[in-house]
Amino acid sequence: MFRTLSNIFKVMDLRKRIIFTLLVLIVYRIGAFIPVPNINADAIRQFDQSATSNVFGLLNTFSGGALFQFSIFAMGIMPYITASIIVQLLSMDVIPRFAQWAKEGDVGKKKLTQITRYGTIVLGLIQAIGFSIGFNNVYAGLVINPSVATYALIVIVLTAGTSFLMWLGEQITENGIGNGISIIIFAGIVAAIPGGIGKIATQLFVDAGDALFMNIIKAVLILVVAIAIVVFVIFVQQGIRKIPVQYAKRVVGRKMYGGQSTHIPMKVNAAGVIPVIFASSLMTFPSIIASFWTGRSWLADWIQHNLNISTGAPLAMVLYVLLIVGFTFFYTFVQMNPEQMADQMKKNGGYIPGVRPGKATTVYLTRIMTRITLTGAFFLALISILPMIFGKAAGLPTSVSIGGTSILILVGVALEMMKTIESQLIKRHYKGFINK
Template sequence: MLSAFARAFRTPDLRRKLLFTIGIMVVFRFGSFLPTPGVDYSNVQVCVDQSQGTNDLLGLVNLFSGGALLQLSVFALGIMPYITASIIIQLLRVVIPRFEALHQEGQSGTAKLTQYTRYLTIGLAILQSTTILTVARSGALFPSCSVDVIPDTSVITMLIMIIVMTAGTTLIMWLGELITERGIGNGMSLLIFTQIAARFPTSMWSIAGGEGGAAKFTIVLLVVVLVIALVVFVEQSQRRIPVQYAKRMVGRRMYGGTSTYIPIKINMSGVIPVIFASSLLAIPGLIAQFGEQTSGWVIWVSNNLAPSSAPLHITIYVLLIIFFAYFYTAITFNPDEVADNMKKYGGFIPGIRAGRPTAEYLDYVITRITAPGSLYLAFVALIPVVTFILLNVGQNIPFGGTSILIVVGVGMETVKQIEAQLQQRHYEGFLR
């Protein structure tokens, strides 16, 4: 692999792409430490040191911002508004026929949907920045901190901060598109990878520096290696459904007669179910922070839903992950559409009639494959909770839940991108 990296840097155009991608990542990380106007940076550092944790929803946003949210920096929102906008546009394809028609139009329709995604991203950035600044001003962002992170709470100052954070999100979106056009791989995915990976050294150091740190660090490191191996194995696993194309004459030439397969991954929904479940389950705890702390419902939420280690929280979390795994897979993979395309081009599954029987067979296979895939997602998502209960090393451990799925997935995809470009130049790639 190291020799392949050396060959990649010796290729002029590939070297330019790699260096350009690295440069954008450096700019992206710099913006994560640049404080927003109106924020007292020294007080923020004091509150971050004193804080024992945040709400799960804010913690999820903080994860995708690489810790920039708690710093209240220019890039505090990170890539989360764009991710949310992309998911909403994708889900709206089921509800709004116009969006589905645009999706089927090809490149022109995709460009239009991308434009809608950008507009929605800006709107969500305004909404999220307003919410986060309201939470920070009320003191709910750092409940255990006694100093003010925003000394001046006038309307003008708050408007300037909202505009700066929204502009930061727009700049992140542009940087991601630059990487996609002129760099290596998917720009948005690489920016997410950068922000999540940036937290690993600090998290591992906090584990090693605590009580019994050496033993806990060793155990966590072993768990990390085992979980990475599991994620790589499952993410690469697929059910291959054989497809045979019949021979047909077009003019004087004969086409078809080939054999191929439909690759169906065990985890077709990716990390989306975990994000959906985490966000939905964190909403009651976020609402409870603004309620009367002595109320019965606030106490019940704080005891049963807010702590990630509560039995009810874990049960609902697992059920939501399983539900969203089936829900998102049903949206992204349409057996009827696949069956119609196969029938149109003369393809069939051996032993299965074309048309409706093929769609029913594909739906049957997808339903069975999604069951272990959803359980796998629930298992990976519960790793931080189990580690917290057994080792008491904190729930924001590296390579836990959402972060490990994203980091490993983006890492494998980037390696494949570089390998493909090396193979185009007849060089030996990463895989033998």
């Protein structure tokens, strides 16, 4: 293990990428503590103490505590994720131009990325307006000298913070290790872990009273369940179904090509943590809007009571599971299109033994992908809701009971980063984490 870590810093390119990623994350963490102008610090502390029991606890976790600080990164990267969802949905033959760009490879991908950036700014402006006005209405005195100019400045700063985070994520993707957006969310969750552990420890030990012995047993059970969930997540994340592929021999000039056997690796959870992030974003949006009118509108009260996943409401849990399953199928089939895979194999003289090339191969791949993806979707849904149920049964604070989403993101991003480093080490003839 230690030899592997030393090997990482022997590769100059890999060392530069890791250092660059760490420096960007330091900038991100510094920005999480820079408050927005014209904000009352006392109201922020009151907000921090009173808002941890609602849906904002989840957003605060994703932003690394920036929301409860009402810093320049208070909105986090969520507007970008929402814009990505919208653009990908519109690329599924909803807008013909978007669908055409999605099939044009890197050129089309750059155009869709640009549209996503513009969408992020628009959604960021809308969300910043809602945050600044809504929070000031709920927590009186949050905004100092509220006026049109003051709100405009706050909205511009919050939107600029989200845009800057989006740029930082793209820089990590290009010059660092792994997917930048996922790493930023990963860093925010890691930063929130000590606070969550502190709240659990306070509830179980400091405020335990006569139930100290039972709470010690409860703490041990929580630790065992957490470790079991992490092991289960790693086990499923690493699961692969190998589809054998045979390439026919062909002669080009004086050289013979093909005649080799390979396989298509189909992961049980090919979509990774993206469906969970998408589902969380969509489920938290109604609760965020409703929280500003809680107690003043029956619709807002109904949404907070029935659609707030942070409270473990049954209807919210069912919708959350359905969204995760739906997004898992959607994202998997967008990333791995069976028809395109079959066409590529046919053009290169490849075929699956026992399956005719063309349409039969497409049907075969679609059937296998559907079965594997269904297993992966149920796995994601189970891991997402199981800690909620366990946390509610154990009487843990609501703000830290939503652990499934966080665990999936932490483990998924960590595995992706490890594989990226692994490939760089093996390419340069160094031993990695897996290949011992």
